[in-house]
Each structure stands twice: as C-alpha cells, then as structure tokens.
Amino acid sequence: MEKNQRIGLTVKRIANLFKREVDKAIADRGIEELTGMQSFVIRYLVRNGEKDVFQKDIEKEFAVRRSTATAMLQLLEKNGYIIRVTSPNDARLKKIVLTDKAFQRHNIICEEIDKTEQRLYDGLTKEEIAIFFKVAEKLKENLGE
Numbered sequence: 001m002e003k004n005q006r007i008g009l010t011v012k013r014i015a016n017l018f019k020r021e022v023d024k025a026i027a028d029r030g031i032e033e034l035t036g037m038q039s040f041v042i043r044y045l046v047r048n049g050e051k052d053v054f055q056k057d058i059e060k061e062f063a064v065r066r067s068t069a070t071a072m073l074q075l076l077e078k079n080g081y082i083i084r085v086t087s088p089n090d091a092r093l094k095k096i097v098l099t100d101k102a103f104q105r106h107n108i109i110c111e112e113i114d115k116t117e118q119r120l121y122d123g124l125t126k127e128e129i130a131i132f133f134k135v136a137e138k139l140k141e142n143l144g145e
Contacts, residue, residue, distance in 0.1 A: 007139065011139075018036070018116060018120070019035075019036045019037070020036075021116045021119070022036035022039060022112060022113055022116050023035055023036045025112035025115065025116060026039055026108070026109060026112050029108045029112060031105055031108060031109070033079050034079075034081075034105075034109070036113075037062070037072060038072060038075065038076055038081070039109045039112075039113060040062065040113065041058060041062070041072065041073075041076065042076075042081060042098065042102050042105070042106060042109055043106070043109055043110055043113060044058070044061055044062075045082070045096060045098050045102070046098065046102075046103070046106050049098070052087065052095045053095065053096050054087070054093050054094065054095060054096065055069050055070065055073060055094070055096065058072075058073065058096070073096065076102075080099055080101045081098065081099055081101055081102040081105075082096050082097060082098055082099060082102065083097050083099060084096055084097070085097050
C-alpha cells in the first residue's frame with residue numbers, strides 16, 4: 001500500500017469536501033445555522049414523514065453514535081427545526097417532528113444537496129458509478145456494517 005493510496009483517508013477527504021460544499025451552499029442561501037448533516041437529517045425526516053422517526057432511526061440511517069445524534073438533534077430543536085414528542089406507545093421514546101420552519105427551508109436544502117451530489121457524478125460513466133457503489137458496499141462490509 002502506497003502512502004498516498006489510503007482508502008480511509010480518501011473517503012474522509014471526499015466526505016469533508018462534500019460537507020463543506022453543502023454547508024457553504026446552504027449558508028449562501030441564507031440558512032447559516034444549519035450544517036450539511038443537519039440538512040440531511042431534515043431531508044430524511046421529510047421523506048419519512050408517513051412514519052414515526054426516533055433518535056435510534058437517525059443513528060442507524062447516518063451511522064452515528066448516540067452522543068452525536070443527541071447533540072445534533074438538540075441543536076436542531078434549539079434552532080426551531082424539530083420538536084420531540086413523547087410516543088403514545090412508549091413514554092421512553094421521543095418521536096422527532098419537523099416544525100414549519102424546517103418545512104419552509106426543505107426545498108432549499110434539497111436543491112443544494114442535489115446540486116452538490118450531481119457534481120460528484122460529473123465526468124463519471126455509468127460503469128464507473130456502478131463500480132463505485134459496488135466497492136463502497138464491500139468497504140462497508142469490511143467494516144462490519
């Protein structure tokens with residue numbers, strides 16, 4: 001393995017670049033208080049609006065630890081994007097509910113995420129994209145997902 005051919009470091013760099021671009025694009029549209037990851041959470045909540053979503057669902061979907069999800073959700077709540085409502089089925093669980101503020105900003109968030117995502121595809125063939133996803137699945141398997 002050559003020094004500059006580290007898969008983990010390369011994946012991390014790409015993730016950082018992607019996050020930075022999404023953060024900047026959303027801030028440029030006047031939503032400075034949201035990070036890219038929080039934007040992805042809002043998008044996920046909108047897309048899963050027909051079912052109850054709990055913190056454990058966020059942890060699983062985004063492969064983050066409980067402490068990371070807690071901090072992110074607390075900030076979303078503080079900034080008025082979500083509220084947490086006690087589940088009628090289990091008082092220990094808090095359902096995550098989007099506020100009107102989140103719905104108002106949802107289209108901007110999706111536009112900027114989609115534009116940045118599309119930039120990743122630029123110049124790639126269908127075959128290269130298929131290979132990327134095949135390799136990514138193997139990498140996730142290697143790490144136990």
